[in-house]
Amino acid sequence: MKQFLLIFLAGFILVGCNDQATQMVSDPVVCATINKGMDMINKRAITDSIDTYYAALRGDSTLVDICINAGRVKMAYERVKDFDNVRVWGKIEKVDCVHAGL
Numbered sequence: 001m002k003q004f005l006l007i008f009l010a011g012f013i014l015v016g017c018n019d020q021a022t023q024m025v026s027d028p029v030v031c032a033t034i035n036k037g038m039d040m041i042n043k044r045a046i047t048d049s050i051d052t053y054y055a056a057l058r059g060d061s062t063l064v065d066i067c068i069n070a071g072r073v074k075m076a077y078e079r080v081k082d083f084d085n086v087r088v089w090g091k092i093e094k095v096d097c098v099h100a101g102l
Contacts, residue, residue: 063100
């Protein structure tokens with residue numbers, strides 16, 4: 001039973017309160033807190049993926065690694081539905097992947 005509750009709670013936290021059905025059942029204060037936490041996690045994921053991309057550019061990384069890291073940045077922006085940055089990083093990914101021969 002404890003495992004089920006932990007899995008349910010983890011799923012609720014990962015989904016957040018953006019779903020209309022979830023908002024009807026949940027306390028608005030709890031939803032706001034969860035959504036704020038998800039925003040922080042998503043911003044951190046974007047920052048970390050950008051840092052990893054630039055570290056790959058500076059380091060011993062292969063061209064394929066650079067291509068993959070550009071794709072990770074694009075996916076991080078897709079997750080938060082920031083489509084302007086998705087387009088920017090999609091172009092970067094395309095150029096990097098062409099340089100990698102992919």
